[in-house]
Amino acid sequence: MRTFWRNGYAATSMNDLVEATGLSRSTIYNSFGGKKTLFALALKEYRRVTTENVAKISRTADVRGSLRSLLLSIVDDELSDHEGFGCFAANSSLEISGRDPELSALVGQHFKRLESGLLRLLKHGQKSGEIPPDRDCKMLSRYFVAVIQGLRVISKGLPAASRKPYLHSIVEASIETV
Known part of the structure; x- marks a missing residue:
């Protein structure tokens, strides 16, 4: 998995x-x-990362806090990725x-799994009154998957000196959408 992760498929x-x-x-x-079958197996092995991210938002009552915590953990992953694996x-x-x-x-399954975890969290937030009942939780869950992937992609092109504040500003703007 690490060989494909480091080099890419092609x-x-x-x-x-x-x-x-x-x-x-x-x-x-x-x-x-x-090679293709090994790559598919590597993608399946990577599910544990998605599973860990979903677990981070599965055991809490504070929806905005959970979202912020998840997004900040993504930022921390990116800031500590000195090998540039992403x-x-x-x-x-x-x-x-x-x-x-x-x-x-197979790649899409990772995003769907994350979307499903986010959807459960957001619906919980609607039931608890933390998220207004008129908000479309499915749309929001997809939005947050896009934010997470955007954080991961954009962080690679940012200068090191401005990376942290830039990514944190995205996190805070995203939380304000809930």
């Missing part, structure tokens, strides 16, 4: 996979069918989108 060679797995080329083909799902989405429907669907 730039990862079979030799890279042989080196990363310790398996021979023929074993990779015979056991997994090749988010495997975001990277894969940018690289694969429109090129391979099967792999695109």
